[in-house]
Amino acid sequence: MKKEIIKPSILPGFMELLPNEQEKFNDIVNKILNVYEKNGCLDIDTPIIEKANVLLAKTGGETEKQVYSFTKGKNDLTLRFDLTVPFARYVAQHYNELTFPFRRYQLGKVYRGERNQKGRYREFYQCDIDVIGKDKLAIENDAWVISLASKAFKEIKLKDYKFQISNRKILKGILKGLKIENSNEVMMLIDKYDKIGKGKFIEELTFLIGNEKTLYLSDILDIKGSNKEVVESLERLNIKEDYFIEGVNELKKVNEILKVLGVEENEFEINLKIIRGLDYYTGTVFETLLIGNETYGSICSGGRYDNLAENYTDKILPGVGISIGMTRLFFVLKEIGFIENYNVKGKLNYLIIPIGDTLEYCGTVMKSLEKKGYGVTIYFEEDSLKKKMNYANKLGIENVILIGEEEKIKNEVKVKNMTLGKEFVTDYNNL
Amino acid sequence: MKKEIIKPSILPGFMELLPNEQEKFNDIVNKILNVYEKNGCLDIDTPIIEKANVLLAKTGGETEKQVYSFTKGKNDLTLRFDLTVPFARYVAQHYNELTFPFRRYQLGKVYRGERNQKGRYREFYQCDIDVIGKDKLAIENDAWVISLASKAFKEIKLKDYKFQISNRKILKGILKGLKIENSNEVMMLIDKYDKIGKGKFIEELTFLIGNEKTLYLSDILDIKGSNKEVVESLERLNIKEDYFIEGVNELKKVNEILKVLGVEENEFEINLKIIRGLDYYTGTVFETLLIGNETYGSICSGGRYDNLAENYTDKILPGVGISIGMTRLFFVLKEIGFIENYNVKGKLNYLIIPIGDTLEYCGTVMKSLEKKGYGVTIYFEEDSLKKKMNYANKLGIENVILIGEEEKIKNEVKVKNMTLGKEFVTDYNNL
Structure with a gap:
């Protein structure tokens, strides 16, 4: 009786790589994590499945619709949809056993039932850093997490990225100064600025806050110049709102510290249009664009928040974090041709090929x-020898060692460099 | 209005570590994976969620009951319960793009809704190696995968492990020679030998196959001596069944090759009672016991199978694999005190502590x-300086660099070695 064959396939929206690309993906991830570890970030690993009531404590609306939830026995379960909520739960749960400021990184798969389209994944790796303080956390950390992203990108030799940095307090202060009631709608509109373009933005903003305030606000959003000049222009606005003053001072400080921490002037720019959604962030916010490939959107984002874990603890835990969507980043890097030219030095240096009965000597x-x-x-x-050499070739192994009876008797090896195509014979102790 | 606080907790049967233990877990995993990579294994990564009909093609009974299955939209989904079934699907699906023999490793979380008890996990890391051939695969690979486990254990400095090796064909041949009809029941009984003890085993075996055959069979299972002596004893039995002859020859060969590949005689022993369940394995089978801690069961198991992916392809893909349950291994290593004494050299060498306005120089x-x-x-x-030093202490950072105004002016740094408690001042270029 012939067995029924089931066509092997995976679900749409799930990335699966062949070994060659997997090796590149791993190398990129390992280099980034190595940077994080050398800069003192501690790894944590949380379950992919958590109690639904814990994981969904804060969410609602769009997020909840995308979440993978199910029951097993009597338990309502949810697959994590980001690493931040589990991290908040982790910090609250293990609060007494952690050392603050707690600098942690985490790499892991998260799940969102997004609409199926190219470059959008339902299972994807996220790679986060967060620094969490007890009650307070110095503004220097905001620059520090961005500097780690900078070091990570340099480590994988990525060029042409540019951090887009703002501080939410600035716009908050400006809108307050303008006595704008529907400030959330305005913020949401600014969040869409780059997507909808300037014309449409002005049109919709005018509808929301009138002609005069629109002109005033869009002039501010359009401030051009070096980072120093932008800060000076903001200061010259002479807005007396506390939020504004605090926001500009923080932004200025972040700019300074970035340079102290080794981020070059040309790696970042102030972009007041950066919002990062309505909830969550309260101060510094940033995104990262690939210059020349801005349409792919941000490849690394994050910001400052006042309180990480209010759903799980009374403790006040301010923090700042960055997140790289590794699966999506890999997709983008493939699209722009970066992966094709990305070379990994494999860990297998030699393939030994026995010819005849030489295995013991091999x-x-x-x-x-x-x-x-x-x-x-x-x-x-x-x-056949041809097939054996072909194997080494296909796997990209640099050196093949051929060992036949003659080599065995003479205590030698024949080495063939596959790149140069050159052969030589030597005592194996000389390798 | 006071926000409702949800008690932060995770599900039972899920392992979550504090940073200190996480670092040890990671170090052990990384060392093992590094061994696998240096020996030419390629990494693959498959989705955690797959189509239920694909993942459950072969299973039934116990496994299916433990599986996490649910629906999302119109799709029946299943969380992977091992890495072998997804690997079979992967090889069948990407068959034309892989190079055979395909030596792959994979590390990943798998899910089983097991009964909740100490040391049993519902989410756990598995770490597998498999070598897959096209139509054929040399017996040397059976020894090779075991040799990689040996190298991995040596790398993490684990001692007192002992590979228990057998070949399923040997018992198959013996039972055939004895004309035993209910051979599956006998195999299942032998599988339980160590659990139920010799007395009970003899009793139940006698019930199954009678007194005479029981004596004959239990004498064989009890053969003692060096590995060489055990093989010789088996050969002296002079059983003419093809399976038996083939099994003994393969076992003999595996023994020889293990030594060629650097596995010492005292690392392994022949144990004819090793079965590894009824399905799946067809030749070499092995488990790994911790000598002195045998009650924890096998920490690394595997074996040879005739055909990896018969549910997904017509191609004949023989293979041999090993699997380490990393989460369970970590639990066992904690229990026996290995983790407590396991030291990781952290990647953070220096913590710089600014005193006063010295950040730029820092x-x-x-x-x-x-x-x-x-x-x-x-x-x-x-x-306070005390709090800063306390932070370094708690995180186990070896060297603290103190930089005050004086050090800044003199272009110096004050270094304090936290282990030795010694301080010295130097030009920072000398570090």
């Missing part, structure tokens, strides 16, 4: 190379 | 240390 050579720290393995199948 | 020192490859960060909060 083992000796392998152990010798391993002792020296090399990555090495043996090809075990009985195939 | 940035210069940081950048200089980073250029030399050190891990370094700055403490930003305005706290």
Whole structure:
């Protein structure tokens, strides 16, 4: 009886890579995490499934609709849809056992049942840093988390990214000064500015706040110049609202500290149109654009919030965080041709190919190379030499060691460099 | 209005670690994966959610009851319950784009709704290696995957593990020779041997196959001696069944190759009672016991199978694999005191503490240390020096750099080694 064959496939909206691309993905992730660790971030790992009532404490509307929820036995369960909510739960739960300021990073898969379209994923890796203080947290941290993103991008040799930085307090102060009642609607409109374009923006803003205030506000949003000049222009507005003054001072400070921490002037710019949605952020906000490829949107975003875990604890836990959507970043980097040219130095340095009955000697050579720290393995199948060499070629292995009876007797090895196509014979101890 | 606080907690059967233990967990995992990569295994990553009909193609009974299944929209979804079924699907789906023999490793979380008890997890990391051939796969690979487990354990400095190796064909041949009809029941009984003890085993076996065959079979299962002696004893049985002869030859070969690949004689032993359940494995089978802590069961298991992906393809794909349940291994290593004494060299080498208005100079020192490859960060909060030093202490940071006005003016740094408690002042370029 013939077995029924089920067509192997995965769900739409899920990314699965072939080994060659997986190696590149891993290398990029590992380099970024290495930067985070060398800068003192501690890793945490939280469950992918959590209690629905805990994970959905704060959400509603759009998020809740996208969430993967189900029951198992008597439990209502939810798959995490970001790393921030589980982190808030983690900090509240383990509060007494953590050292503050708590600088943590986390890499993990999150789940959102988004509409299926190119470049949008339902399962994707997010990679977050957050620094959480007890009651207070210095503004320097806002610059510090951005500086880590900068170091991470430099580490993977990504160019042409530009951090777009603002501070929510600035607009809040301006809108307050203008006595605008429907400030949330205005903020939401500014959030859409780059999507809808200036013409449409002015039109809709005029509808919301009238002609005069629209002109005043859009002039501010359009302030051009170096970062220093933008700050000076803002100061010259001479707005007396506390929020505004605080926001400009924080933005100025973040600008200064960024440079102290090694972020170059050309890596970032002030962009007052950056909002990052309505909830959550309260001070510094930022996004990251790829210059020349702005249409892909932000590849790394974040900001400052007043209180991380108010749903889970009475403690006041201000924080600042950044997030990279790794799966989406990888998609974008493929689209712009970065991945194609991204080279990973594999850890397998030598493939040993036995010819004839030489396996024991091959083992000796392998152990010798391993002792020296090399990555090495043996090809075990009985195939033609052509097929064996083809295997090394396909896997991109740099050096092949051929060991036949002659090499075994003479205690030698024949090494073939696959890139240069050159062969030489040597004592294996010389490798 | 006071906000309602939800008690932060996770589901039972889910492991969540504090940063200190997380660091140890990560270090163990990274060391193991590094061994796998240096030995030429390629990483793959598959979705955690798959189509239910694809993932559950083969299962039934116990497994299916434990599986996390749910619907989202019109789709029946299942969380993966192991890494083998998704791997089978992956190989069948991407068959034409893979290079065989395909040596892959995979680390990932899997889900099983097991009965809640200590040391049993519903979400746990599994870490697998499998080597898959097209139509054929050399027996050397069976020894090779075990040798990688050996290298991995040596890398994390785990001692007292012992591989328990058998070959299913041997018992199959013996039972066939004995003309035993209910061989599956006998195999299942042998699988339980160590759990139920010899007395009970003999009793139940006698009930199944009678007194005479029981004596004959239990004598074979009890064969003692060095691995070489056990093989010789088996050969002396002079059983003419093809399965038996093939099984003994394969076992003999695996023994030999293990030594060629650097696995010491004292790391493994032949144990004919190893079965690994009824389905799936067809040749080599093995488990790994911690000597002195056998009650925790196997920490690494695997074996040879004839055909990986028969549910998804007509292609014949024999393979051999090993699996480490990382979450459970970590639990066991904690229980036996291994984790307590496991030290991780953190990547953060220096914590810079500014005293007074010295942040800019601190940035210069940081950048200089980073250029030399050190891990370094700055403490930003305005706290008492005592609190700052306490932070370094709690995080186990080796070296603290204190930078006050004096150090800034003199272009120096004050370094305090937290382990030795010693201080010295130096030019920061000398660090």
